[in-house]
Amino acid sequence: MFGYYIDLAMRSLRRNKALTTLMVLAIALGIGASMTTLTVLHVLSGNPLPGRSGTLYYPQIDPRDNSGLMPGKEPPLQLTEIDGFNLLRAKRADRQALMTGGSVPIQPDSAAIDPFYVEARYTTADFFAMFGAPFRYGGGWDAADDEAKARDVVINSGLNERLFGGANSVGRTLHMAGSLFRIVGVLDHWAPSPHFYDLYTGSYGYTEQVFLPLQTALDMHLAHNGSNDCWGNGTGGVGSIYPSSSCVWMQFWVQLDTPAKAADYKQFLIHYSEQQKALGRFVRAPNVRLRNLMQWLAYWQVVPDDVRLQAGLAFGFLLVCLVNTVGLMLAKFLRRAGELSVRRALGASRRALFAQLLVESGVVGLVGGVGGLLLALLGLWVVRHRPSDYAALAHLDPAMLLTTFLMALGASLLAGLLPAWRACQVAPALQLKSN
């Protein structure tokens, strides 16, 4: 029966080519536009560390004075240097890392390569284990190296390729920012996206090439990249580097393996704030947040507004295309009232007619879906060639591929539902008589 319906559908679709083309085109355009924007949205709002994100938390406390220079009820998005080190040294979490971004010049040993700048992350020992950064050679440094301000560095695979041709460079030295560093580890390819641990330096398509101990970087006064927000008269005066208690510019991440531990940690943050207030450092009532990784990304609204706006409009577009298809389908089916009446008169049930018409709209949907997929591939290609920082990420994955087809089929069946039902309501006798 199904084969017969397909045959009928093909005949009917071929009979009115312009109308069929228009329906297929409308569905293809609607699906293509929504799939392109949905894929970009899906990629950008993805989980950067699947499997780990649930146990990673970003503590926020509120060390601001009442000057109102940083308005808002939410605590600042970063920590001061003093609070960062206090929380780090309290060691109340399963793992914890304090960090900030920067950039450092590298002086290659080979005279053939000009000196160049690399993006750097200044952090503490737990960073690699906590975020599950994979090592190709060697490993990270330990807490003792942090305290000793060791000249240790972990480099990423790209830099290892550029400087050492991809060979095991552990134990070799790197001339960096006027000082000699020992390479202790080489990362395998690792580029969490979004760059969740410091969204100020870049949200997408951003990776550091070198990682070195935070205290080493502070000791050497290495350049800081990212955001620095100060209040009070914190920034005033010649000769002052970021004041350690009135400027926030560090990120602090903790790993808390159970919800109970997370609740305890939040209590600890409140307790810490109270203690600091008693000491006279904090002036505000305890104001703490402990968001896990995905909550943090949602709070930050890491997906650009324009991308969400585009997705919203693309779905509006799809809706218009669907309404359009419903109208055309209705016209087409009603026009065939005569033919349908003949089938009814010859014994086909309403159900059978309904199925036949749905098969026809399903065929339109399927062809439209294939067209939509091609348009989505084209759309993503265009997105990849735009100069946005997420350009390289815009690829269709299997999940989105399946979604495309289900959406196209679902949409066209939905579009066929009303017209098919209306067409089945024909009174065969009346139609046949009038013809």
Place this chain on the structure above:
Amino acid sequence: MNIQIRPILVALRRHKAGTLLIALQIALTLAIVCNALFIIHQRLANMSQVSGVDEADVFVITNRWANSDQTTSQIDAQVRADLLALRQLPAVRDATPGSGYPLKGGGWDNYVMLTPEQVQPTTDAAVYTGDEHFIDTLGLKLVAGRNFRPDEVMVMGTQQAITPPSVIVSKALADRLFPGGHALGKSFYSMGPVPTTIVGIVDTLQRQGVDRYAQSHAGQSLIWPLRADDARGIYYIVRAKPGQLAAAMREAPKALLEQNRMRIIDPKDGVQDYATIHHKVYDNDRGMAILMGIICVVLLAITAAGIVGLTSFWVGQRRKQIGVRRALGARQSDILAYFLTENFLISTMGVVLGTVLAIAVNLWMKNRFEMSSMSMAYVGVGVLVLLLLGQGAVLAPALRASRVSPVEATRGG
């Protein structure tokens, strides 16, 4: 010509589903199109803002120091030598050191207060640093007061914050702080306990950023007489002599490298002219405007095609009735008017619903994306476009209908 509306309404009632679908499609199209037009217009307005810079002749060199262990005085000596070398080039008119430049796409900005105890900042200003050549190099227009004197220029080391005693502000900032044009000679506070006094006012000087926050403080900028001798690097803003931009852009990096090789000027984007800077910073806006434009055109095309399709079907269905009307004395123009009026009624229904939808979409965007309210002018334009589109789309099928011969009345069952 006397158009009977009642028979049309009666006929439409027999095609409820089709009528409602066209009206709905027109409504949705209107809602999307006028919001898209609104977005396009907003983005184009962003892009057409004047930077205040002599964009035809100015370029920027991003100069990073290869040896990051230099002291501030070493860097300062190098910066002075570099500037001297740049200004002596035959194709160069002037050059200034900077910690940023207009349309950089983000950079240093400070809260500004009128008193040191103030809790809520008065406004926010983009901060530029430069020496006494800043105004001439960028081609800014000094509308009041004076330029910096060479002895006013101070040195600012890495991650240092200094509040110099004198400042030149943009007219937008001057008017925001001291409305009424009395800004010259007044003082304000900016993230520090020391006041800074306005010695000059320049006409237009756009901010470094162009994002939403920057747009809400558009054009509010200040210039401090500072050489930003940061250990990481410095921007050299250079103004070529008229017509010699290309030559100056070739000579300048060479001259700097001859001065001292311990610097990194990226071969790809280390030297950028203002056309490039301008193009880059508005890339997102331009992309969004183009995308919205495409969506509008395609939507209108689909809606027009839908109207043609459905009306053609109706004409085909009613050939007999049309024949009867013609046989009873209706002229061709009456038939044409019938279909045009029918479409006009449906379109009117659509645009009324569409106006409501358009406002709803705008409210949603205001909530979600902090956009401003859409002026009703966009809805007006949208309504007009869709009514005309409907009439245009229905014309071909309606003409075909008007040519139906009265003989048809007698044909068929």
